[in-house]
Amino acid sequence: MTAVTAVDAAAVSALPSAAGSSTSAASAISLYAKPTPGFEDRVANAVAILKAASEKHLGTIVQSTSLGVEGMVLTDMIARHQLPIAIGTLNTGKLHAQTVELISRIEDRYAVDVEVYEPVNESVIQFVRQNGENAMYESVDLRKGCCAVRKIEPMSRMMAGRTAWVTGLRREQSDNRSEVSFHDVDKDGREKVIPLADWSWADVWQYVAAYDVPYNPLHDEFFPSIGCAPCTRAIAVGEDFRAGRWWWEEEGFKECGLHGSNAHGGVSSLGAISTLSPIGQTA
Numbered sequence: 001m002t003a004v005t006a007v008d009a010a011a012v013s014a015l016p017s018a019a020g021s022s023t024s025a026a027s028a029i030s031l032y033a034k035p036t037p038g039f040e041d042r043v044a045n046a047v048a049i050l051k052a053a054s055e056k057h058l059g060t061i062v063q064s065t066s067l068g069v070e071g072m073v074l075t076d077m078i079a080r081h082q083l084p085i086a087i088g089t090l091n092t093g094k095l096h097a098q099t100v101e102l103i104s105r106i107e108d109r110y111a112v113d114v115e116v117y118e119p120v121n122e123s124v125i126q127f128v129r130q131n132g133e134n135a136m137y138e139s140v141d142l143r144k145g146c147c148a149v150r151k152i153e154p155m156s157r158m159m160a161g162r163t164a165w166v167t168g169l170r171r172e173q174s175d176n177r178s179e180v181s182f183h184d185v186d187k188d189g190r191e192k193v194i195p196l197a198d199w200s201w202a203d204v205w206q207y208v209a210a211y212d213v214p215y216n217p218l219h220d221e222f223f224p225s226i227g228c229a230p231c232t233r234a235i236a237v238g239e240d241f242r243a244g245r246w247w248w249e250e251e252g253f254k255e256c257g258l259h260g261s262n263a264h265g266g267v268s269s270l271g272a273i274s275t276l277s278p279i280g281q282t283a
């Protein structure tokens with residue numbers, strides 16, 4: 001195991017072994033993990049950012065994880081360094097089984113409780129009754145409406161009472177995210193903490209390999225970005241990291257609203273839930 005330098009090394013301690021870890025002969029680790037100059041510094045910087053944020057927002061900070069590999073890296077850092085940061089995720093009802101299984105794997109591995117936020121059943125029923133089970137394919141507005149019901153509203157409950165949240169955005173993920181910084185502010189004034197902003201894909205997998213981090217087996221099947229099952233596919237060589245998300249839509253601002261656009265054309269805020277009708281359609 002590679003040591004985390006400079007930052008609370010004593011806390012790099014008795015984590016249970018990674019039972020159920022998803023490594024295999026043709027794993028994402030073997031494809032992507034690569035040591036690059038400055039890796040240890042980036043690890044130390046990310047941990048330092050998390051630590052400072054946990055102290056600044058003691059008791060009111062949550063990691064919002066989509067259970068993708070970046071989220072798993074951050075969860076590992078939080079658990080490994082015993083930082084007082086809650087772990088929260090959204091179960092939209094449309095996730096792959098492998099993604100849902102990660103929740104219990106996290107809890108078993110790190111001995112933490114994961115807060116799981118689900119959509120309001122009535123809202124889902126109403127949306128589907130009115131727009132159909134596969135409305136997301138019919139228009140961008142309907143896709144965003146589905147995201148509003150299944151993601152944005154539950155996310156607002158995760159954020160209630162919180163003054164800060166941690167997210168695994170990286171600049172490299174897409175043009176929309178190319179200018180994210182380590183700290184931002186969402187539309188409600190909460191601090192948005194982005195410790196992996198400057199990390200490469202190789203860094204992420206180097207960390208997974210070095211610290212034996214459990215991850216979604218879909219990453220071994222060329223799903224770099226994992227969302228809901230109907231809206232995520234594997235990508236081909238040369239495609240953008242997020243090309244597998246809402247792939248049927250024309251190029252543009254492909255985000256679900258959890259990360260709205262900022263003045264720089266990047267991503268910033270929690271999104272505009274206030275502009276959505278009760279059934280979640282965009283105004």
Ligand code: SF4
Nearest residue numbers: 136146147150228231
């Ligand atoms: S990602 Fe797809 S299935 Fe998931 S909430 Fe958005 S539109 Fe609905």
